[in-house]
Amino acid sequence: MNLRTTGIIISREYLNKVRKKSFLVTTFLVPVLFAAMCLLPTLIMLGAKESAKEIVVVDRSGIVTPFLTDSESVTYTFLPSADPDSVKQALAPLGFDALLTVSELDAEARSVTADVYSLKPLGMDIEGSVNSRINDAVEAYRIETSGIDNLKQIISDIRPHVKLTTYTLDSEGKETVSESGVYMVVSMVLGMVIYLFIALFGGMVMSSVIEEKSSRVIEVLVSSVKATELMFGKILGVVLVALTQFMLWIVLTVSIIALAGAIAGPSMGASPEAVEAMLSTPGLPDGTDAVTQAVAQGGDMGVIFSTLSNLPIGTILACFIVFFVFGYLLYSSLFAAIGSAVENEGDSQQLQIPLTRPLLVGFFIAIYAFKAPDSALVFWGSMIPFTSPIVMLARLPFGVPAWEILLSMALLVLTFVVCAWLSAKIYRVGILTFGKKASWKDLYKWLKLK
Amino acid sequence: MYAIECRDICKKFGPKTALDNVSVAVNDGRIVGLLGPNGAGKTTLIRVINRITIPDSGEVLFKGAPITRKDIEKIGYMPEERGLYRKMKVGDQAIYLARLKGMDTASARRELKDWFVRFGIRDWWDKKVEELSKGMAQKLQFITTVVHKPSLMILDEPFSGFDPVNAEVIRKEILRLRDEGATIILSTHNMESVEELCDDIALINKSHLVITGGVNDIRREYGNHNVELVYTDEAGRHTEVLPSEVDGTPTLRSFLDRGVTVNSYRELMPRMNDIFIKLVSDNQTQI
Numbered sequence: 001m002n003l004r005t006t007g008i009i010i011s012r013e014y015l016n017k018v019r020k021k022s023f024l025v026t027t028f029l030v031p032v033l034f035a036a037m038c039l040l041p042t043l044i045m046l047g048a049k050e051s052a053k054e055i056v057v058v059d060r061s062g063i064v065t066p067f068l069t070d071s072e073s074v075t076y077t078f079l080p081s082a083d084p085d086s087v088k089q090a091l092a093p094l095g096f097d098a099l100l101t102v103s104e105l106d107a108e109a110r111s112v113t114a115d116v117y118s119l120k121p122l123g124m125d126i127e128g129s130v131n132s133r134i135n136d137a138v139e140a141y142r143i144e145t146s147g148i149d150n151l152k153q154i155i156s157d158i159r160p161h162v163k164l165t166t167y168t169l170d171s172e173g174k175e176t177v178s179e180s181g182v183y184m185v186v187s188m189v190l191g192m193v194i195y196l197f198i199a200l201f202g203g204m205v206m207s208s209v210i211e212e213k214s215s216r217v218i219e220v221l222v223s224s225v226k227a228t229e230l231m232f233g234k235i236l237g238v239v240l241v242a243l244t245q246f247m248l249w250i251v252l253t254v255s256i257i258a259l260a261g262a263i264a265g266p267s268m269g270a271s272p273e274a275v276e277a278m279l280s281t282p283g284l285p286d287g288t289d290a291v292t293q294a295v296a297q298g299g300d301m302g303v304i305f306s307t308l309s310n311l312p313i314g315t316i317l318a319c320f321i322v323f324f325v326f327g328y329l330l331y332s333s334l335f336a337a338i339g340s341a342v343e344n345e346g347d348s349q350q351l352q353i354p355l356t357r358p359l360l361v362g363f364f365i366a367i368y369a370f371k372a373p374d375s376a377l378v379f380w381g382s383m384i385p386f387t388s389p390i391v392m393l394a395r396l397p398f399g400v401p402a403w404e405i406l407l408s409m410a411l412l413v414l415t416f417v418v419c420a421w422l423s424a425k426i427y428r429v430g431i432l433t434f435g436k437k438a439s440w441k442d443l444y445k446w447l448k449l450k
Numbered sequence: 451m452y453a454i455e456c457r458d459i460c461k462k463f464g465p466k467t468a469l470d471n472v473s474v475a476v477n478d479g480r481i482v483g484l485l486g487p488n489g490a491g492k493t494t495l496i497r498v499i500n501r502i503t504i505p506d507s508g509e510v511l512f513k514g515a516p517i518t519r520k521d522i523e524k525i526g527y528m529p530e531e532r533g534l535y536r537k538m539k540v541g542d543q544a545i546y547l548a549r550l551k552g553m554d555t556a557s558a559r560r561e562l563k564d565w566f567v568r569f570g571i572r573d574w575w576d577k578k579v580e581e582l583s584k585g586m587a588q589k590l591q592f593i594t595t596v597v598h599k600p601s602l603m604i605l606d607e608p609f610s611g612f613d614p615v616n617a618e619v620i621r622k623e624i625l626r627l628r629d630e631g632a633t634i635i636l637s638t639h640n641m642e643s644v645e646e647l648c649d650d651i652a653l654i655n656k657s658h659l660v661i662t663g664g665v666n667d668i669r670r671e672y673g674n675h676n677v678e679l680v681y682t683d684e685a686g687r688h689t690e691v692l693p694s695e696v697d698g699t700p701t702l703r704s705f706l707d708r709g710v711t712v713n714s715y716r717e718l719m720p721r722m723n724d725i726f727i728k729l730v731s732d733n734q735t736q737i
Contacts (some may be wrong), residue, residue, distance in 0.1 A: 002519065220527065446463065
């Protein structure tokens with residue numbers, strides 16, 4: 001391998017891709033979308049506060065009214081003696097959003113029926129809260145009329161208020177507060193990102209090979225450089241594009257979120273700072289500190305960020321890079337071999353199947369990894385090199401023994417070396433073979449050619 | 451010393467033999483026509499010389515020594531199927547190809563600018579290749595083949611796609627490069643340009659070398675030695691062909707004795723086209 005020419009090929013491939021409009025668009029658009037996704041819940045909450053719904057209540061039973069108290073999202077107006085039908089007609093002119101009617105108390109069932117009429121759907125939150133208030137009212141009425149002394153006290157004594165808090169123990173027995181939902185999301189994101197990256201950039205290598213073959217520039221190129229230099233130069237150029245994009249995504253996403261946090265100020269709550277903290281500190285030193293901090297930050301969000309900050313971010317990032325790079329190298333060398341066999345993208349569909357299927361299988365096993373991270377299927381999926389980059393990444397947040405990670409990496413690297421060697425042999429012949437549409441049988445024949 | 455020498459080259463692709471014991475030696479500073487019908491093995495031989503294809507047996511010597519990776523930088527190759535990156539800018543692309551041949555960016559840029567001026571295409575530098583017409587792209591391809599000053603150029607059908615004016619420009623450049631010391635292998639089906647340009651030829655048919663040698667020697671060898679005599683008398687100008695069996699000297703003397711003016715007396719050379727057809731069809735029946 002001649003380093004000078006390989007370097008020239010890498011830099012052409014890199015610059016050519018990085019200067020493309022599509023690269024610029026995705027590089028800047030994805031962080032915006034990602035940041036929007038992170039900020040969306042906060043934004044929605046901010047937006048929802050602005051308009052409280054006005055509900056007019058016709059309560060014939062009389063027991064529900066005390067339970068309906070105004071909140072930030074809804075205000076009630078009580079017209080106990082109004083005629084529901086005439087209110088219904090005049091809802092808009094009166095300036096109400098909805099009408100809630102509660103029937104007379106049914107003495108036998110000791111219950112009421114209630115209906116809501118609204119101009120526009122009220123939304124799940126408000127409907128749910130109205131419904132539970134009515135239930136509370138009926139419950140309170142039943143307790144009162146039960147004839148049992150102190151029933152209210154008894155029930156509140158009996159009713160449990162248990163909240164499950166999960167801790168994970170590390171090897172030294174330190175405990176960290178955790179939330180398995182967070183692990184699932186992280187695992188899903190990692191599996192998906194690595195799947196998309198490998199498919200996207202592997203495909204990019206293939207198109208680039210096809211472009212050189214169909215434009216016939218290939219013959220000029222191989223009269224200057226060796227085919228293997230061309231193939232690996234191309235593969236390495238594209239992986240640099242991928243890593244550039246990945247780094248830019250991280251930097252841009254963090255800066256957009258930080259910027260948005262700075263602009264929106266305190267109304268955004270603790271989230272931007274927490275995200276920053278999560279990205280800057282690779283795990284807090286002491287588990288109990290994390291809990292107190294989490295609780296101090298307030299409620300569920302605190303637990304989520306505490307869980308995130310307790311993930312081994314450094315290990316995950318290192319593994320992401322290693323598994324992505326070698327998974328990509330493995331697939332892209334095979335994609336290059338496929339690309340060398342065809343003259344246009346359309347013809348590649350058939351030949352690609354043996355490559356895209358294992359990737360897809362890996363993705364599905366990764367989904368299973370969120371549910372059962374320690375199952376046999378997931379274990380083997382994270383060992384077999386064609387699925388391991390995706391599945392291992394999805395497994396990582398749940399904790400994987402070091403020997404398994406290292407073994408999986410070793411297998412992946414070894415498979416890459418073998419496949420790259422085979423691919424180079426096919427590529428060498430394929431790029432100069434024109435005319436007939438190649439099949440897998442042809443590829444096998446080329447492999448055996450000297 | 452030979453500019454390039456192929457010794458006993460054999461190459462098979464699966465069951466198909468592309469080259470069978472082909473030996474060709476190319477003299478330094480000459481234009482050599484590599485001839486042969488379609489599928490004869492010309493492209494394979496060219497690829498073997500370029501080290502694109504590794505022969506099963508035999509060796510290629512570059513200036514007397516087995517050809518190495520470094521020697522490839524002294525070769526310029528223009529394949530029959532022309533190809534450039536369609537989406538790349540003309541200037542960037544030319545520099546890229548020159549760098550792959552071992553030039554540094556600065557001198558590549560300098561040399562290319564010179565060529566662009568000479569070919570009158572200076573304002574193409576920032577255009578994309580896909581914006582060029584076929585003839586324009588051919589010119590660019592020719593420049594990228596020769597910009598690194600190769601000592602050996604392999605041009606496969608260099609005139610195809612050119613109009614007569616541009617073909618003449620290329621023809622002159624080829625002759626100029628030869629006069630400056632370069633060796634040129636010209637693969638073509640156009641026998642007129644062989645007669646016009648080539649010093650030597652090598653003809654390949656069915657994976658075998660059929661003949662190699664100087665163009666004039668071969669034409670003479672395959673001629674019927676007929677002589678053409680052009681003379682002028684009172685009635686005007688006449689052309690007479692004397693068959694080779696006739697002894698020319700007494701005939702010529704008798705003409706001179708008659709007092710006519712002899713304008714020319716020369717051996718008729720067969721056209722390359724006829725030799726090509728004869729050799730290829732003879733070869734056909736042999737095998």
